[in-house]
Amino acid sequence: MKMKPTLILTISMIMLLMTACGKKHDNTVKIAQQYGLAYAPIQIMKEKGFLEEALPNNKIEWVKLSNTAAIREAVLADNLDVGFMGIPPFLIALDNGMEWKMMTGLSSCPIGLVTYDDNIKTLKDFTSKDKIALPQPGSIQHILLAMACERELGKADALDNQLVSMKHPDGFQALTAKQDIKAHFTSPPYLFEELANEDNHMVITGEEAMGSEFTFIAGACTEDFYTNNKKEYSALIEAINKSIEFMINNEDETLDILSNLYEMDKEKLKGYLNYEGMKYATDIQGVDKFVDFMVRNNYLNKSYKSEEVIWE
């Protein structure tokens, strides 16, 4: 029986691992966001301590994750209570059996497909060799591009084989390097920086792709959090409202905080925040349109009504 010690060791290791990542039941509220100007109200809320003020008996933890898949996995593993992301990746998770709904909108902003190639004026001008960078398949950028393809080229996946999945900063660099990335579907501040370069121009905006306004980033939480943490839930909604109001009423202080956090020039940032289409609001727009399109093109298995995807 030489195997015995190793066996015991292995079993205890596994048990240790299981307890380490098991369910958490304490007062912590864990909130995840990603990078970019679309998350400005969260930054303000964090900096001004609005949520901590409303929930003095809770510990608030802020996490920055670089993609929606990581946020979803963390929520599933019970390491996160609230995650902020675009509507399509939220829907994909819901469709795969994740028990969660959206709790609030956060921002709408101009997003779009930028290229340096003067010959590319519409989607029809892309040749099969032109590569397009965007964050990942199933992201809001990808779904918007697919919507535009369906309308203009007759096929939602017409450009899918030319996609290269890249984080915004990498995509920005790749477009600037003018190597094999012809276009980049991105959001602020990368979009603004790219458009500030005279060589670049916009092929299609997010709104043109969608055909109407839509919420870019929304916050979602699990059923468990919604039903068992009512106080925390409403405190968070209130804090977001408070942050957005603060941004409107205290422009100078907002610019101070954000220019520090994003390491950006204040004047430049002011221009960005006042850019047409840059809007911070808690209502959620465009869900039905996303659902219809995603069901029609098999990104989702079944259709959802508004009340099935938004709490209350």
Next chain:
Amino acid sequence: MKKLYIRRFLWIGFFIIIWEVTYYSNVYARQIFPSIEQIIKSLGISLTKGDLLMQIGFSFIIILKGLLIGIVLSVLLSFFDYFFKNFSSLLDTIIGILHPIPGIALLPLVIIWFGVGEKAILVIIVHSVLWPMTINMKTGFRSVDNEYIEVSKNFGMNIWQIFYYVLIPLSLLHIVSGLKIGWSRAWRALISSEMVFGAIGPFGGLGWFIFEKRVYMDTPGTYAGLVVIIIIGMIMEDFIFGRLEKKCEEILL
């Protein structure tokens, strides 16, 4: 040999049982912890209906290309390293600087210099395999007994002949173990770069397969991709490198 396989299968069986127990205990959400059955089913579907076979092939070919370039370069570097003192100190410096840098950390630079095509991924793979293989080969050459070299010089061999007939055969075991390290480094480089910046080539390799499954939240598919990597790794370890090592030992005896 047989005993080794029996033990290995026993361990794999043991892990499968633990896995299933964990699955049915519902500690983790089903969406992040699928059952073995779901994983195998997903693997079957991807193999028969999807691009998986092509993606495995793509990964394989690009890795072989990277390894081949890596081998040629490391043989050259080690040759000059052995016979030229000045070059040796230069190479040591270069290895000291570049070897610790993970391929992924070079990605932003590689994108700017080489774009995002096959060339870029090859650069990352070659970077990941070249340094460990060179270090191994150098060690192999240096461990060759100096007497053999002196004897060959007395026979009037030039450095190329010494290199080819004496150094290479006598350090074969080091070279094979360098190859083994290179092989696993190449996989890591390919998979992680595809997971960081997406498909390379028309349909991507295994890394892209895993990434795509993950973003569409097809968790059994994500695990299926990992299973493929494990199986390929085991096959290579047992059948290719294992045999290669044995052959080398026979030659040396």
